[in-house]
Structure formats: C-alpha cells, structure tokens
Amino acid sequence: MLERLNEEKVFKDPVHRYIHVRYRLIWDLIGTKEFQRLRRVRQLGTTYLTFHGAEHSRFSHSLGVYEIVRRINEIFSQYEGWDEENELLSMCAALLHDVGHGPFSHSFEKVFNLDHEDFTRMVILGDTEINEVLRRVSDDFPLQVADVIAKTHNNKLVVSLISSQIDADRMDYLLRDAYFTGVSYGQFDIERILRVMRPGDDQIVIKQSGMHAVEDYIMSRYQMYWQIYFHPVTRSAEVILSKILHRAKQLFEQGYHFQHDPIHFYSLFKEDIRLEDFLKLDDSVVMFYFQIWQEENDQILSDLCERFMNRRLFKYIEFNPMQQMNAWRELYESFHEAGIDPDYYLVVDSSSDLPYDFYRPGEEEERLPIHLLKPGGDLRELSRESDVVEAISGKKRTDHKLYFPADFILEGNTDATRRIKSLLQID
Amino acid sequence: MLEDHAKVIAVLKEAGEVIGRKKLQKIIYICKKLQFPFNEKYQFHFYGPYSEELTLRVEELCNLGLVTEVKESKGGYYQYKYTVTEEGNEFLGHYDFQLPELRQCINEINSQSSRFLELVSTILFFDRLTKEEVIEKVRTIKRKQNYSDDEIDQAYAFMKKLGC
Incomplete structure (x- = not known):
C-alpha cells in the first residue's frame, strides 16, 4: 500500500x-x-x-x-x-x-x-x-x-x-x-x-x-x-498587531487612499477570502506592509506600525475590572480629551483572549481527560491519582491587564494627561 | 471593555441558572449558530463542540465574583451550577444589550438535557452536510451515545422551532 x-x-x-x-x-x-x-x-x-x-x-x-x-x-x-x-x-x-x-x-x-x-x-x-x-x-x-x-x-x-x-x-x-x-x-x-x-x-x-x-x-x-x-510583553505586541489590522480595515472601509495598494489584504478587509489569496499570505508579506505603513498619512496606522516594527510597545498595569470600572470610564474619556484615541490606545487584555489548554479533568463530560491504565486494566483519571496534577488543574488563575502608550501620556502636559497619569499611577 | 464577558453574564441572567458545564457550552454554541453575536471559538471534541475560550471566560467571571459556580456532588460524579451574582447584575448594567429574542431561545435550550443538547450542537456543527450525511456522521462519531431515531427527529424539530 x-x-x-x-x-x-x-x-x-x-x-x-x-x-x-x-x-x-x-x-x-x-x-x-x-x-x-x-x-x-x-x-x-x-x-x-x-x-x-x-x-x-x-x-x-x-x-x-x-x-x-x-x-x-x-x-x-x-x-x-x-x-x-x-x-x-x-x-x-x-x-x-x-x-x-x-x-x-x-x-x-x-x-x-x-x-x-x-x-x-x-x-x-x-x-x-x-x-x-x-x-x-x-x-x-x-x-x-x-x-x-x-x-x-x-x-x-x-x-x-x-x-x-x-x-x-x-x-x-x-x-x-x-x-x-x-x-x-x-x-x-x-x-x-x-x-x-x-x-x-x-x-x-x-x-x-x-x-x-x-x-x-x-x-x-x-x-x-x-x-x-501569555508573557505580558508578547501580549503587548499582540495588542498592537490587532490594532494595526483593525485600523487598516477601518481605513479601507472608509475609502482611505493607501500610498501603496494593500492588495494582499483586500479579501481580508472584505471578509471574503479565497484559498488562493490566503496561501499568498505569510509573515514576510505582513511585515512588508507594516514596514511601508509606517509612512502612511494616517497617524494612528503609521504610529502603530512604527511601534510594532521598532518594538516601542505599550506599557501595562494589572487591572481589576470590578474595582476599576469607574476608573476605566474616566480613563476612556480622558484619553479622548487628550487626543489619544482610546479605541486604539487603551486596551484591556484578559487571559481568555488567548485561550490555552490547561489540563482539565473533564468533569461533566466537558472533554476527555488523560486516563491512567492500572495494572488490573482499570482506567483512572490522572488528577485522581496525581496530587501534583490535582493541584494544578484545581487552580484557576486568570489575569487582566490594561495596555496603553506610556510615552504619549508622559509627553503630555494637559489636564487630561495629568488625570490619566494619576489614574494609571505613572509619572 | 469585556463585552464578551458581559454577553455570557446576560445569557446566565436570562437562564436564571445553568446546571452543568457541558450544558453551558452547548447553550452558547447553539446561540452562536442562531447568529447571536458570541465570539467564542469552538472546536469539535469528544462530546461535541467545545470552546476553551468560553471555559476560561467563565472562570474569569467566577474569579471576579460576577458569576457563582457551585459544585454539587451527585453520588458518583459532580455537577456545576452557574448563577449571576448581585455584582454581576450591576456589571451588566454598564452595558446596553438588547437581546429580546435571545431570552426565549435560552429558556428553550436550557430546559433540554445536556445529552440532547450534545446531539443538537453536533448536528449544527455539520450543517454544511446534507441531512442524510449528518445522521450518518452522528451514528459513527457518536456511536457510544447511541442516539435513537426519535431523538434525532426531536433534535431536528427542536432546531426548526429555534429557527436554525
């Protein structure tokens, strides 16, 4: 055969x-x-x-x-x-x-x-x-x-x-x-x-x-x-990357005239991508566009690309959505007031945004667990036999971080940027 | 911020309570197939469509105190019950969700058993296939669940009622 x-x-x-x-x-x-x-x-x-x-x-x-x-x-x-x-x-x-x-x-x-x-x-x-x-x-x-x-x-x-x-x-x-x-x-x-x-x-x-x-x-x-x-610096780069793609898509939808036609992105922007278009995409093609978009007239797109290419990433703080809901609203408004578009420059990133398979014992037929084969032929779920695995799979650690461009905020000297510095506790 | 979290809370609020992790997974999947705006990514697993993203999101909601998870012993196994807390209701107040049609759907779906919802969500997962192919698929990959012809008919009738 x-x-x-x-x-x-x-x-x-x-x-x-x-x-x-x-x-x-x-x-x-x-x-x-x-x-x-x-x-x-x-x-x-x-x-x-x-x-x-x-x-x-x-x-x-x-x-x-x-x-x-x-x-x-x-x-x-x-x-x-x-x-x-x-x-x-x-x-x-x-x-x-x-x-x-x-x-x-x-x-x-x-x-x-x-x-x-x-x-x-x-x-x-x-x-x-x-x-x-x-x-x-x-x-x-x-x-x-x-x-x-x-x-x-x-x-x-x-x-x-x-x-x-x-x-x-x-x-x-x-x-x-x-x-x-x-x-x-x-x-x-x-x-x-x-x-x-x-x-x-x-x-x-x-x-x-x-x-x-x-x-x-x-x-x-x-x-x-x-x-x-889930390294926070990698997540910062990922946040910027997502925002670049969002911005480019939004500009395309608004009829923005790109200096170089982003032909590789057209079908993505239209969300109607064919296999042949998809197969032409790779890291080098994407990096080429990020390189040339640094010189685009749209300031948000060029700034985000410059950040990604030169690793000038967003800073972050730990964020508790329950305790800081009001601070979030104030921040959002203050970013607007400071002329920093919060839709692109103020991002909450959660652990569920990058789901990863923690080991799950598969209770309630959620998913199949790892089974150990006992000498007599019986099967036992791993965490019932292993204290180490039980400890890890029982621990539900989750995480939320707030990402922002510290440089923009530190450079500013307006009421809005001062308020932002105070809310983010940076100076 | 956290709109996807708020949508999960909205579902739990409409349902009152959801008993079972598997059931919660399938409710959101079926709602998603009904074109409600859920962004959790699903893959096919041993027990039908499953979203690790949703599992993590629910864990986050529990850790934030917006949703309670109660583990109940049922003799040989455990069952988890999910309800929205007072803080969760307050949190939801920050969002302007208008999902009137969702309410009826959720109650319809939540009243079914997990086993039945596993069948419905599996059929929906293969919606690109013909009905005959779907039934053949259910018979082979869900062999152990041994779904009867009646159950499969009921699943199709249920989907029709929901508007799938």
Whole structure:
C-alpha cells in the first residue's frame, strides 16, 4: 500500500535529533508548495519580540509532530488492530495539521473572523498540490485526513494521537518552544511518555508507571503558558498587531487612499477570502506592509506600525475590572480629551483572549481527560491519582491587564494627561 | 471593555441558572449558530463542540465574583451550577444589550438535557452536510451515545422551532 523511498531520508532537527522519512507519500507532501509555505510562518507569532530565539517556523513544528506520531506508530504496530491504514492516516494528519495557519494567526483570526481549521480543510480538500498527493492513496483519503485533523473522524484513537490532552502536537510544541525561547522549564521526558503510551478504545492511555513523566508534561504546559505564551510583553505586541489590522480595515472601509495598494489584504478587509489569496499570505508579506505603513498619512496606522516594527510597545498595569470600572470610564474619556484615541490606545487584555489548554479533568463530560491504565486494566483519571496534577488543574488563575502608550501620556502636559497619569499611577 | 464577558453574564441572567458545564457550552454554541453575536471559538471534541475560550471566560467571571459556580456532588460524579451574582447584575448594567429574542431561545435550550443538547450542537456543527450525511456522521462519531431515531427527529424539530 505504501511506496517506500529507495533509502530513508532524514532532516536534522534540534528537538528530535532526526526526522525520519521512509515513505514517498510523506516526502512528496513535504515538497508541496502549501507545506513549504509553513517555513515562512513563525510558530509563535509575536513572541520573538520578547524571546529573540523564537524564530522557529510552523514547518519545523509540523515535521516534529509527524516524527512523534511516526515513533508512536512504531510502538503501536506491536498491538493487534493497529494497521498500516491507521499508520498512514495518522502520519499524514500529523504532518498537515497546521497547514491552514496564516501569519500571526491568532490576531488575524480574531480581526478578520477567520478560522485556520477552515483553511486546513480547504488546503487538504481543494485544488492544491497537497490534495493531489493525498489522492494517490484513494479518492476519499484527503477527506479522511481532514476529518482526523478536525477531530470528526470516526477513528477516535487516531484523532487522539494528533489532538487530545496528551498528544503529539502539544508534546512537540512544548519542547520546541522551550528550546527556541531558551527557557529550561518546558522540559519533560518524551521518550518515557512514548514508552508508556498504549492504544485505548477511544484514545491513548498511559500506563500507571508513567504517571510521573506525565506530571512533568502537565507542569510544562502550565509553566510555558504563563512564562511564554501569555508573557505580558508578547501580549503587548499582540495588542498592537490587532490594532494595526483593525485600523487598516477601518481605513479601507472608509475609502482611505493607501500610498501603496494593500492588495494582499483586500479579501481580508472584505471578509471574503479565497484559498488562493490566503496561501499568498505569510509573515514576510505582513511585515512588508507594516514596514511601508509606517509612512502612511494616517497617524494612528503609521504610529502603530512604527511601534510594532521598532518594538516601542505599550506599557501595562494589572487591572481589576470590578474595582476599576469607574476608573476605566474616566480613563476612556480622558484619553479622548487628550487626543489619544482610546479605541486604539487603551486596551484591556484578559487571559481568555488567548485561550490555552490547561489540563482539565473533564468533569461533566466537558472533554476527555488523560486516563491512567492500572495494572488490573482499570482506567483512572490522572488528577485522581496525581496530587501534583490535582493541584494544578484545581487552580484557576486568570489575569487582566490594561495596555496603553506610556510615552504619549508622559509627553503630555494637559489636564487630561495629568488625570490619566494619576489614574494609571505613572509619572 | 469585556463585552464578551458581559454577553455570557446576560445569557446566565436570562437562564436564571445553568446546571452543568457541558450544558453551558452547548447553550452558547447553539446561540452562536442562531447568529447571536458570541465570539467564542469552538472546536469539535469528544462530546461535541467545545470552546476553551468560553471555559476560561467563565472562570474569569467566577474569579471576579460576577458569576457563582457551585459544585454539587451527585453520588458518583459532580455537577456545576452557574448563577449571576448581585455584582454581576450591576456589571451588566454598564452595558446596553438588547437581546429580546435571545431570552426565549435560552429558556428553550436550557430546559433540554445536556445529552440532547450534545446531539443538537453536533448536528449544527455539520450543517454544511446534507441531512442524510449528518445522521450518518452522528451514528459513527457518536456511536457510544447511541442516539435513537426519535431523538434525532426531536433534535431536528427542536432546531426548526429555534429557527436554525
């Protein structure tokens, strides 16, 4: 069923040492233009402005997820019922799971009302090189791969390799993001986790003896969220990025004449984006526009772009919406009075604005938890066995911050700016 | 500021109380499919459409004291009950939401079981497929829930009543 390459190909990889490719199908998928585009999309969006090493791409992450799934397949091939069909399906889904991601996808999706999962589906099912390669297996193979990625395939075990509370996607990005940001707390023993994984009915289960390795993995998720993914400086860059996109869209809707036609953004502004337009977008294209928009006549757009390009980010303070509701209203009015548009320069950012999968024990059938396989064959939910996991999953830490351009406020010497300084307690 | 939080409070206020995390997830999803302006992003999970964003938002509302979450033991499992606090009502007073049609929908949806709402939201998730394809999908990916023909018919009738 699967054509093997004459000799195995390998990619050198800093996280897994080597990515092994034995099948023609995988090799050809990697060579498609839609997959190669992922080289030009950073995995962590704006995080490079906080952790300068975070320049790695969705290309390397996708290869990493594929490699983990390939290794899981080596282990699962010993078990009855795990066949070549599952192997092929899971490896293709692992490789292609992020193929619909665009540049800075979190902000783009919010501002332009997009969903990368829709684009992933379009890339796999549409008139693309990836679709052509997948159809070599069978006419319905692209649909099967798309369904696994969308978590709507009937083989839930295969789905769980790519997407569950302990899956190849998270295992790769935690290790890779820790490596490239340079932090030490994202580490866990992936070799051990792979060795204690077993195929369950509907999902992967973990042998009880591997519980401590999984505890490390859960701890890694927790720490990476607060230290890297939700870093307040990265969030500041993300806030500015979102505001740039909002401003550009608003100007377009008002008939503003851009000095250079933002042709790559037209379909985004109209919220009618076709696959071919989407595939032309990458980090470099977006950065090109941000570069030239620094010279636009619109002061808000040029200022926000200048801030993003030169890392002149917004400052922040902790914000309690309950205690500071009145202060917020006064601030909003004072910003107006000071000539600083609060719709672009005064932003409350909450932890729910960047949702991240904390481990959830799945009470009330919210979602499937991680199950430990006891020696007698019984299954137990992880947090019921592990005090460490119970402590983390019971802790509901949330966060709200208020972002603003301190430089504008400190430069001002009017009643309004003095009031703002007092309300924000900056001087 | 925090308009999306306020919308969740508005739903809970209209409902009076919502019993069950799964039910709350499905209520917001169905309202979203009815074109009410909710921005929470949903993905398909083992128990149907689920939004991590909504889960976090509800946690934030609880931490801010705007919503109460009561954990009740039901023998072998726990159930969570959500209601709006006095502070939550006060907070909502800062926003000018006019959602009259939403009130009736929420009460209709909230009166159904979580199991039924899982079926309805799953059918809505596959609204790009034909009815036959949707039923086939429900039969395969929801095999364990073992939905009967009657339940599927009732789900379609319910969706029609809501205007889906």
